[in-house]
Amino acid sequence: MQQIVATSLAEWLAVGLAIGYVWLAARQNSWCWLCAFLSTAIYTYLFWQVTLPFQSLLNFFYMIMAVYGYYQWKKGQQTAAGVQSWPWYWHLAIVPTLLLAGWGLALVAAGQFNNEFLWLDACIQVLSVVTTFMVAHKVLQNWVYWFFINLASAYLYAQSGLILSACLFTGYVGFSVYGYWQWLGQWKMQHESHAYN
16 A cells, blocks of 8 residues: 555556556547557656566557557548457467567566566567557457456566556456457447348
């Protein structure tokens, strides 16, 4: 409780904007990308301060992706693109490949950074990069990926002393379920309308 009380104003602001991002993204509201940009700009700085280099780099990447995501969603509105679903066998190939890439990244960075959670940090980064592209392209399964990424992130942040952010990512686990059901509903409606056409 003392750690939450001692949380910096910057972290409170980043958390508030991050909640706004996920809630708006689940509702497919393009304002989510502005919240994402501002929140990740703050987190880029915060994670660097607590020696989570991959999380800092990841959040810098998120800033760029916020612009890309906004562009993709606006383009999608013009072309009437909806939620899409990738086949399960793609995910069977993607997940192990990304975990191996994270492991390799952690090995490379081990000489520069002293952090016992470097492997987890790197794997979260690699998985999050791909999952963010999935959000930008409205791939339904992104929410399943976020479910597990958020669990791992909550643990990582708690171990790094970012208690408020750990609480945020624990809450994100619930948002992942909410987002999945929201997008699944739209995906089903799209397929029903195609069936009648």
